[in-house]
Amino acid sequence: MKLFNYLFAPRPKSAAIAKERLKIVLAHERASRDAPDFLPRLQKDLLTVVGRYVQINEEMIHVNLGKSGDTSLLEINIEIGGAKPNEGRLAPAS
Amino acid sequence: MAKVIVVTSGKGGVGKTTTSAAFAAGLALRGHKTVVIDFDVGLRNLDLVMGCERRVVFDFINVINGDANLNQALIKDKRNDNLFIFPTSQTRDKDALKREGVERVLEELKKTFDYIICDSPAGIEHGAITALYFADSAVIVTNPEVSSVRDSDRIIGILSSRSRRAERNEPPVDIHLLLTRYDPDRVVKGEMLTVEDVREILSIPLLGVIPESESVLRASNTGTPVVFDADSPAGRAYVDAVARFLGEQREMRFVKPEKRGFFRVLFGRA
Numbered sequence: 001m002k003l004f005n006y007l008f009a010p011r012p013k014s015a016a017i018a019k020e021r022l023k024i025v026l027a028h029e030r031a032s033r034d035a036p037d038f039l040p041r042l043q044k045d046l047l048t049v050v051g052r053y054v055q056i057n058e059e060m061i062h063v064n065l066g067k068s069g070d071t072s073l074l075e076i077n078i079e080i081g082g083a084k085p086n087e088g089r090l091a092p093a094s
Numbered sequence: 095m096a097k098v099i100v101v102t103s104g105k106g107g108v109g110k111t112t113t114s115a116a117f118a119a120g121l122a123l124r125g126h127k128t129v130v131i132d133f134d135v136g137l138r139n140l141d142l143v144m145g146c147e148r149r150v151v152f153d154f155i156n157v158i159n160g161d162a163n164l165n166q167a168l169i170k171d172k173r174n175d176n177l178f179i180f181p182t183s184q185t186r187d188k189d190a191l192k193r194e195g196v197e198r199v200l201e202e203l204k205k206t207f208d209y210i211i212c213d214s215p216a217g218i219e220h221g222a223i224t225a226l227y228f229a230d231s232a233v234i235v236t237n238p239e240v241s242s243v244r245d246s247d248r249i250i251g252i253l254s255s256r257s258r259r260a261e262r263n264e265p266p267v268d269i270h271l272l273l274t275r276y277d278p279d280r281v282v283k284g285e286m287l288t289v290e291d292v293r294e295i296l297s298i299p300l301l302g303v304i305p306e307s308e309s310v311l312r313a314s315n316t317g318t319p320v321v322f323d324a325d326s327p328a329g330r331a332y333v334d335a336v337a338r339f340l341g342e343q344r345e346m347r348f349v350k351p352e353k354r355g356f357f358r359v360l361f362g363r364a
């Protein structure tokens with residue numbers, strides 16, 4: 001019976017899987033293609049500035065260009081949970 | 095006004111050269127003076143598909159470098175007076191295709207031709223970018239298969255950001271989807287993306303669907319663009335696509351499985 005079920009159970013059609021995978025990967029690639037090229041530099045600058053106050057590393061900063069309806073959004077997320085204060089370790093900007 | 099049409103895809107082997115030959119011959123059959131240029135420097139093949147490989151004396155690079163003039167390099171098709179072939183060079187120096195030189199040659203061709211078809215090499219490197227740079231229209235050749243669709247999307251992005259029209263903020267390149275090697279039987283079984291799937295994913299207007307067909311190999315074996323074969327489903331689908339390109343409305347054919355008669359099953363010829 002198990003074998004029977006295995007052989008005759010409706011399997012998702014591979015074309016439908018292909019379509020879903022394409023939609024996801026292309027949405028991703030289009031977004032990064034359209035992203036302005038200042039994002040990596042902005043991320044670096046943020047790391048320097050925020051790093052003056054708390055100890056953080058690159059992985060803790062996420063810079064993203066998003067959309068909400070018709071407005072473009074610049075999303076900046078910085079995790080500082082567990083980050084130590086960084087007083088006096090970096091000279092203030094000159 | 096002469097129109098420059100690039101036939102491009104990103105992915106290799108999807109049917110660009112077959113399409114360039116068919117499209118050029120199709121436009122010529124409709125009375126338009128047409129030249130088809132091979133941009134695949136180093137891998138000359140259009141001459142074989144067009145059946146003029148033994149008549150090549152000078153090539154595209156010779157003309158760009160000023161070693162030959164256009165009249166010496168253009169090959170007039172023996173089947174149709176409106177059709178000309180401009181073969182590429184077999185040099186290994188891919189950078190021989192200089193943008194300024196290409197521009198000069200295209201400007202000169204525009205004086206005498208209605209349509210200039212550019213058969214792009216695969217990839218997104220120098221050769222492919224040069225082939226699409228001066229385009230007014232683009233035919234995106236796509237197979238119903240994941241990597242082809244993804245690469246088409248990539249090349250559409252490049253057309254809308256790096257073509258001359260994009261750089262100069264002119265009206266954008268007019269982009270068309272041509273789905274080729276379509277197999278309706280496999281689509282019905284759910285094994286192949288449908289026309290609608292691909293159109294929805296790429297969201298560009300559909301120019302035509304070319305079925306997978308044995309006649310394409312037959313055509314390239316003999317060096318005859320497939321539109322000259324009146325019995326070929328692919329040839330007829332290309333004729334329709336050319337008509338749509340020229341602004342006609344035509345129903346899509348060859349997108350549903352064919353009902354096969356007894357003799358067709360026995361002696362099946364696609």
Ligand SMILES: Nc1ncnc2c1ncn2[C@@H]1O[C@H](COP(=O)(O)OP(=O)(O)OP(=O)(O)O)[C@@H](O)[C@H]1O
Pocket residue numbers: 103105106107108109110111112113134214215216274275276304305306307308310311314328
């Ligand atoms: N509709 C079709 N039915 C069957 N075979 C086809 C069809 N279209 C193209 N082919 C075959 O696919 C192969 C590749 O076609 P073609 O040379 O036109 O592709 P291409 O995109 O120009 O390749 P390249 O990227 O190498 O330049 C050839 O053997 C051709 O005969």
Ligand SMILES: [Mg+2]
Pocket residue numbers: 110111112134139213214215
């Ligand atoms: Mg080719």
